[in-house]
Amino acid sequence: MDSQSNAAIRTAEALVDTSAKPSGTEATPDACVSAELSPPEEKSQVQSRTPVMIWFRTSGPRYLVRIMALVAAVLLWELASDNGFSFYVNFENIPAPSVVGAALGAELAGQEFYLHILHSLERVAIAYVMAVVLGVVIGVAMGRSRWAEDIILPYIELLRPIPAVAWIPLAILMLPTEQSSIVFITFLGALFPVILNTVHGVEQTNGLLVRAARSLGASRTAILWHVVLPGAMPSIVAGLAIGMGVAWFSLLAGEIISGQYGIGYYTWNSYTLIQYPQIIIGMLTIGGLGTLCTLLVRKGCSPLLKWQARGGRS
Amino acid sequence: MKSSSTLATITLCGSLALFAGTVSAETIRVGIGHQSMVTNTVSGGIVLEKLDLLKKHLPTTGRYENVKYDIVFRDYDSGPPITNQMLANKLEFGVMGDYPLIVNGAKFQETGRQETRFIGLTGYNLRGTGNGIVVPINSSVQSLADLEGKALSVPVGSAAWGMTLKALSEAGLSGKVQIVNQSPAVGVANIQAGRIDAHADFCPWSEIMEFRGTGRKIYDGSEAGIPTFHGIVVRERYAKQYPEVVEGVLKATLEAQKWIQENPMEAAVKVSEWTGVEKEVLYLYFSEGGITTAEASIKPEWIEAMKYDLDLLKREVGVPDLDFDRWVDDTYLRAAYQAMDLDYDALVSSVVDTQPNNPALKPAEIWFSDKGIVTFESVADMLAAADSADTPIYATYVYDNLTGLKLFGKAAYLVRGDDGEVVAFLKKADSEKHIANYGGTPVKPESALAKAY
Numbered sequence: 001m002d003s004q005s006n007a008a009i010r011t012a013e014a015l016v017d018t019s020a021k022p023s024g025t026e027a028t029p030d031a032c033v034s035a036e037l038s039p040p041e042e043k044s045q046v047q048s049r050t051p052v053m054i055w056f057r058t059s060g061p062r063y064l065v066r067i068m069a070l071v072a073a074v075l076l077w078e079l080a081s082d083n084g085f086s087f088y089v090n091f092e093n094i095p096a097p098s099v100v101g102a103a104l105g106a107e108l109a110g111q112e113f114y115l116h117i118l119h120s121l122e123r124v125a126i127a128y129v130m131a132v133v134l135g136v137v138i139g140v141a142m143g144r145s146r147w148a149e150d151i152i153l154p155y156i157e158l159l160r161p162i163p164a165v166a167w168i169p170l171a172i173l174m175l176p177t178e179q180s181s182i183v184f185i186t187f188l189g190a191l192f193p194v195i196l197n198t199v200h201g202v203e204q205t206n207g208l209l210v211r212a213a214r215s216l217g218a219s220r221t222a223i224l225w226h227v228v229l230p231g232a233m234p235s236i237v238a239g240l241a242i243g244m245g246v247a248w249f250s251l252l253a254g255e256i257i258s259g260q261y262g263i264g265y266y267t268w269n270s271y272t273l274i275q276y277p278q279i280i281i282g283m284l285t286i287g288g289l290g291t292l293c294t295l296l297v298r299k300g301c302s303p304l305l306k307w308q309a310r311g312g313r314s
Numbered sequence: 315m316k317s318s319s320t321l322a323t324i325t326l327c328g329s330l331a332l333f334a335g336t337v338s339a340e341t342i343r344v345g346i347g348h349q350s351m352v353t354n355t356v357s358g359g360i361v362l363e364k365l366d367l368l369k370k371h372l373p374t375t376g377r378y379e380n381v382k383y384d385i386v387f388r389d390y391d392s393g394p395p396i397t398n399q400m401l402a403n404k405l406e407f408g409v410m411g412d413y414p415l416i417v418n419g420a421k422f423q424e425t426g427r428q429e430t431r432f433i434g435l436t437g438y439n440l441r442g443t444g445n446g447i448v449v450p451i452n453s454s455v456q457s458l459a460d461l462e463g464k465a466l467s468v469p470v471g472s473a474a475w476g477m478t479l480k481a482l483s484e485a486g487l488s489g490k491v492q493i494v495n496q497s498p499a500v501g502v503a504n505i506q507a508g509r510i511d512a513h514a515d516f517c518p519w520s521e522i523m524e525f526r527g528t529g530r531k532i533y534d535g536s537e538a539g540i541p542t543f544h545g546i547v548v549r550e551r552y553a554k555q556y557p558e559v560v561e562g563v564l565k566a567t568l569e570a571q572k573w574i575q576e577n578p579m580e581a582a583v584k585v586s587e588w589t590g591v592e593k594e595v596l597y598l599y600f601s602e603g604g605i606t607t608a609e610a611s612i613k614p615e616w617i618e619a620m621k622y623d624l625d626l627l628k629r630e631v632g633v634p635d636l637d638f639d640r641w642v643d644d645t646y647l648r649a650a651y652q653a654m655d656l657d658y659d660a661l662v663s664s665v666v667d668t669q670p671n672n673p674a675l676k677p678a679e680i681w682f683s684d685k686g687i688v689t690f691e692s693v694a695d696m697l698a699a700a701d702s703a704d705t706p707i708y709a710t711y712v713y714d715n716l717t718g719l720k721l722f723g724k725a726a727y728l729v730r731g732d733d734g735e736v737v738a739f740l741k742k743a744d745s746e747k748h749i750a751n752y753g754g755t756p757v758k759p760e761s762a763l764a765k766a767y
């Protein structure tokens with residue numbers, strides 16, 4: 001399990017790094033991974049003048065390529081739907097982007113759609129904050145104490161693979177309101193990646209640094225605060241980003257029972273009325289909001305990772 | 315080297331022969347999407363599957379002589395996934411309730427590429443019983459009016475939803491009751507946990523909640539007066555290509571319906587084994603005087619009801635239009651009736667309806683664990699028998715004094731008149747009115763009946 005999750009976490013870190021530091025620093029161990037992923041030309045252009053110019057020179061064309069890739073996909077989809085493309089994959093009954101776009105226009109003109117989004121944002125926010133606080137605390141405890149790890153790990157390993165949908169019946173019975181059931185299901189989704197990445201980060205703490213701090217007279221709290229946590233931060237941040245993504249897809253499962261509002265409910269309800277354009281709108285909205293929130297988490301956490309750049313150069 | 319090439323030749327010939335074999339015998343898929351939990355649909359789905367009725371009725375002569383049938387049954391918990399599968403050409407037949415049927419027809423017509431045909435019924439209730447509004451068993455709510463300012467959940471787009479909207483608007487409560495969309499499973503769990511004020515659902519959920527003692531019915535679908543029924547749709551292109559297959563499926567359905575009508579107790583036990591719905595609930599539906607009439611003919615009443623339903627669907631949730639003249643097609647059903655020597659037109663004009671104090675029905679029944687169903691000449695006799703019974707009782711059944719609806723004895727409000735006779739009511743308010751007008755005392759839940767059944 002460890003090597004696998006390590007690899008996953010590494011990749012996630014690399015992603016965090018590239019987005020947090022578009023200019024591409026190379027000295028920290030994590031940046032080595034990111035350098036592997038990013039094309040070589042980034043390195044040579046580090047010395048250019050203003051950051052904005054650098055961005056345009058380096059990332060600008062890449063973003064252009066990304067946008068073009070999306071546009072191409074939409075064009076292909078339009079063609080496939082309009083011509084009833086059917087060769088193993090069948091597009092005959094898939095509404096074309098133009099149809100979906102028209103439906104989206106209608107939704108954006110009304111109020112309902114924003115209510116759905118607001119309700120979902122609220123649920124994700126509550127669930128995510130709870131998952132982050134609890135997840136980091138549990139994760140640090142597990143990383144620092146063998147006892148805590150031995151007691152908690154079996155639960156996590158057992159509960160983690162259970163898909164969010166499976167929790168619905170129990171969530172209804174256990175929790176007092178619909179809202180709390182949905183938040184609970186979303187919370188569970190976000191919790192596990194946060195815990196596991198925190199544990200991983202804490203366990204990776206460089207023993208040399210801990211001994212050095214101790215020999216300088218640092219207390220246990222001081223070591224935790226100034227050595228362990230900063231050291232674990234890249235891994236924790238990766239966990240936070242993954243957790244946000246998982247929170248969004250758990251939300252859809254939870255909102256099946258929402259009954260009234262939420263973008264997951266919107267999507268599910270469209271299915272019960274066989275409204276395919278609305279289903280696609282719901283899917284893309286969840287995807288978009290998930291991406292946006294993950295991006296915000298990464299940006300928000302980048303100050304926590306500043307030590308890496310400074311420390312790495314020494 | 316030589317042997318390996320011989321081997322290759324043999325393998326090649328073998329696979330070619332296999333391939334040729336499959337080409338000469340045409341395989342026709344008969345894919346049926348059904349909802350085994352929904353009592354009104356069983357004669358088009360689970361009964362066909364478990365009694366293997368299709369094999370008996372699918373054509374095997376003429377052009378079907380060498381045909382192989384690939385029979386597929388798929389069980390879903392609601393209609394829309396079935397429509398989804400049919401749109402994707404993965405199922406040929408769909409068995410679902412009136413509202414999902416309309417959505418199915420309308421959605422197909424909207425594509426402009428292919429359509430479905432509505433070819434027959436699996437079960438109906440003329441007045442709309444089967445749909446009902448239930449409150450948690452300990453709730454103080456006794457009538458629709460008590461729901462004002464409260465929340466009610468219902469599967470939006472189902473017959474129960476249509477009933478709820480009509481009931482609320484007739485009671486002047488439109489907009490005064492918060493309506494929440496919830497699937498049956500979630501709604502039932504919410505009622506059990508007391509997390510929602512009321513839940514409206516289609517068959518057999520209200521009765522399941524009554525039987526399990528978690529909910530109490532405060533509004534019966536019959537009060538809204540719109541028929542409720544379930545039926546079969548088929549993809550039109552498929553039906554054109556294999557009309558005899560469609561006819562075969564309908565013949566099998568007719569046999570399944572006959573089996574249910576003639577052996578309601580056996581059917582209840584069997585279907586309960588297959589679906590997990592309590593047999594006592596199923597008997598309430600299948601038995602004579604019960605909620606479901608398992609009969610397939612397409613009557614003008616159904617078309618009228620569907621036109622009402624379509625208007626509602628169009629207005630409330632933007633379902634596209636549906637051309638009923640194209641969509642409803644009873645030719646296959648007529649052929650099936652003819653093949654079974656039954657008079658279709660006579661059936662069309664006969665509608666089974668509930669009536670109070672129906673002389674054709676005994677007023678009370680007990681289902682004993684050993685003796686099976688025993689009928690009684692009066693509710694009072696039944697109560698006495700239930701009291702003195704020395705074998706376990708599965709359930710007792712009575713009829714509502716005002717509407718003739720079949721009820722669980724334990725869920726009914728019973729009034730013992732001064733002459734000792736007992737009458738049953740669905741609603742508490744009706745029983746109190748009866749006492750005010752004619753005297754008598756309520757049969758206390760602590761006594762006789764309410765023991766366990």
